[in-house]
Amino acid sequence: xxxxxxxxxxxxxxxxxxxxxxxxxxxxxxxxxxxxxxxxxxxxxxxxxxxxxxxxxxxxxxxxxxxxxxxxxxxxxxxxxxxxxxxxxxxxxxxxxxxxxxxxxxxxxxxxxxxxxxxxxxxxxxxxxxxxxxxxxxxxxxxxxxxxxxxxxxxxxxxxxxxxxxxxxxxxxxxxxxxxxxxxxxxxxxxxxxxxxxxxxxxxxxxxxxxxxxxxxxxxxxxxxxxxxxxxxxxxxxxxxxxxxxxxxxxxxxxxxxxxxxxxxxxxxxxxxxxxxxxxxxxxxxxxxxxxxxxxxxxxxxxxxxxxxxxxxxxxxxxxxxxxxxxxxxxxxxxxxxxxxxxxxxxxxxxxxxxxxxxx
Amino acid sequence: xxxxxxxxxxxxxxxxxxxxxxxxxxxxxxxxxxxxxxxxxxxxxxxxxxxxxxxxxxxxxxxxxxxxxxxxxxxxxxxxxxxxxxxxxxxxxxxxxxxxxxxxxxxxxxxxxxxxxxxxxxxxxxxxxxxxxxxxxxxxxxxxxxxxxxxxxxxxxxxxxxxxxxxxxxxxxxxxxxxxxxxxxxxxxxxxxxxxxxxxxxxxxxxxxxxxxxxxxxxxxxxxxxxxxxxxxxxxxxxxxxxxxxxxxxxxxxxxxxxxxxxxxxxxxxxxxxxxxxxxxxxxxxxxxxxxxxxxxxxxxxxxxxxxxxx
Numbered sequence: 001x002x003x004x005x006x007x008x009x010x011x012x013x014x015x016x017x018x019x020x021x022x023x024x025x026x027x028x029x030x031x032x033x034x035x036x037x038x039x040x041x042x043x044x045x046x047x048x049x050x051x052x053x054x055x056x057x058x059x060x061x062x063x064x065x066x067x068x069x070x071x072x073x074x075x076x077x078x079x080x081x082x083x084x085x086x087x088x089x090x091x092x093x094x095x096x097x098x099x100x101x102x103x104x105x106x107x108x109x110x111x112x113x114x115x116x117x118x119x120x121x122x123x124x125x126x127x128x129x130x131x132x133x134x135x136x137x138x139x140x141x142x143x144x145x146x147x148x149x150x151x152x153x154x155x156x157x158x159x160x161x162x163x164x165x166x167x168x169x170x171x172x173x174x175x176x177x178x179x180x181x182x183x184x185x186x187x188x189x190x191x192x193x194x195x196x197x198x199x200x201x202x203x204x205x206x207x208x209x210x211x212x213x214x215x216x217x218x219x220x221x222x223x224x225x226x227x228x229x230x231x232x233x234x235x236x237x238x239x240x241x242x243x244x245x246x247x248x249x250x251x252x253x254x255x256x257x258x259x260x261x262x263x264x265x266x267x268x269x270x271x272x273x274x275x276x277x278x279x280x281x282x283x284x285x286x287x288x289x290x291x292x293x294x295x296x297x298x299x300x301x302x303x304x305x306x307x308x309x310x311x312x313x314x315x316x317x318x319x320x321x322x323x324x325x326x327x328x329x330x331x332x333x334x335x336x337x338x339x340x341x342x343x344x345x346x347x348x349x350x351x352x353x354x355x356x357x358x359x360x
Numbered sequence: 361x362x363x364x365x366x367x368x369x370x371x372x373x374x375x376x377x378x379x380x381x382x383x384x385x386x387x388x389x390x391x392x393x394x395x396x397x398x399x400x401x402x403x404x405x406x407x408x409x410x411x412x413x414x415x416x417x418x419x420x421x422x423x424x425x426x427x428x429x430x431x432x433x434x435x436x437x438x439x440x441x442x443x444x445x446x447x448x449x450x451x452x453x454x455x456x457x458x459x460x461x462x463x464x465x466x467x468x469x470x471x472x473x474x475x476x477x478x479x480x481x482x483x484x485x486x487x488x489x490x491x492x493x494x495x496x497x498x499x500x501x502x503x504x505x506x507x508x509x510x511x512x513x514x515x516x517x518x519x520x521x522x523x524x525x526x527x528x529x530x531x532x533x534x535x536x537x538x539x540x541x542x543x544x545x546x547x548x549x550x551x552x553x554x555x556x557x558x559x560x561x562x563x564x565x566x567x568x569x570x571x572x573x574x575x576x577x578x579x580x581x582x583x584x585x586x587x588x589x590x591x592x593x594x595x596x597x598x599x600x601x602x603x604x605x606x607x608x609x610x611x612x613x614x615x616x617x618x619x620x621x622x623x624x625x626x627x628x629x630x631x632x633x634x635x636x637x638x639x640x641x642x643x644x645x646x647x648x649x650x651x652x653x654x655x656x657x658x659x660x661x662x663x664x665x666x667x668x669x670x671x
Binding site for chain 2: 049050053054055057059060061062063064090093094095096097098102106202203205206207209210
């Protein structure tokens, strides 16, 4: 559990009230739809290459993607996230459950400038900064949150609304990539996974090692700080400037922008309790247009808000050990009983149950 | 996706069996034209009979097509094809009967219909007999991949070896025998390269190809009564039957040395004896857990060093 000092600093980071900088930045980023073609086909190509090795007629996996094989090998050709999601959906028919992990590992070992930059960087903060800065290179539909402890640095993967199979695919991709990166630098990692992954325990253990635990609602990757320090001391190599330049060049080759869903999540991190009308107004849309656009992406504002609250409530209760009163204040709920009910609606558990589970 | 699969089958058919398909089509057209030419249309049609016989004709045609989709050209394919084709023709004549009335003194089609089915059955039986002989040889080819069961859904698409679920079934099958054989299970993880450092020429795709090559090399080395399975990742399991623990160890060491001479790979392994007392799934899970621990203890980053060879 975190110390109170850390808890405060963490809260500050979380609650960072309308950090004007973030919202101002967000206001100037064009919004994209997952039907727009703005992604480079790096992930799609990697997945397709792995599928090709597993069947004689891999082109059948392209059914419904509106892509031809040649499109995947043309870096100038952009694709939409929906096309990638369709390929992921089709790839379910391939009887190899390891594919997402292999995609993650392959991405990290590829000649992609971002992959090379990440693999040559030891400092986790710099890795996250690189991912954030050059997000346009891969457009992984996942968000992450960082949390520092005395001995561990936690990285929580948060899902953006997409189908469960797409979410799980990308969680495995990221875990596969992080596992490779941590092994490469000799960094010890513990993995905390949602319970529904328990059925595939041996698959996870095979790719991530023995330190796999369950019981969380999101995926948490915990890096051991002493091992990070050791790796930093032993690594004198600094990522070359030209890798960053390559990443920047690739980033500017694709249309600038983020998806509406991603933007709403970023907004919610700053203004968690805003109503739909307020958010729609901020995005310069009418409430009905805003709702319709989210619906087109398979999302709804209330669900996203609940998801955001769920994540925060779990962090505050479990990681920071806040009392119900503190949390009720945080969520602007005046009555403790109302807060308990809201907590149960978000997380499926009462605060006392959650704490008992955690202690157990 | 199903549409794409159909296209693949259609490509296979047009590539290998276009003449057979054409012959079937022309034959059916001639038959239909001849019946119409000779007979006259019936005034009363029994639609229930039409539905029944029409369905039988359609299913016979689907058998013919599935057969051609499944097999490359050859003697057995020709026998089975001829039998299935004749059967389809017989069904077609049966269907035409429902619409066409033949003259009383014209017996050709009725005789053809009567003779076609037994001839078709005979040809199919001959084809199946030949197929049996062919299958025995193919079973021999597959012996190191499968011992007791066959279940294509459990195949690993990368190496064409069976997976872990199959290994569990295999052990259960052995345990259920009256006199269970003594088995030695060697589970091992290999690392094709010295480290997981990204290298321009050695990416995961290369490693995956090498896994396939490794599996082929192993299959060439092991005995026909042994089974090699892939347990995911770079992890394999070799099941040796009727050998002592020491013999299995020596045998595996010899195989690995030969394989390593052709394909540089580091191996970390665990060997366990199995007599059927423990549930198969639990036994394999425990063995894999042990292997995982050993892999992690071999080196801080979880892999054996290139020099260490066997761990």
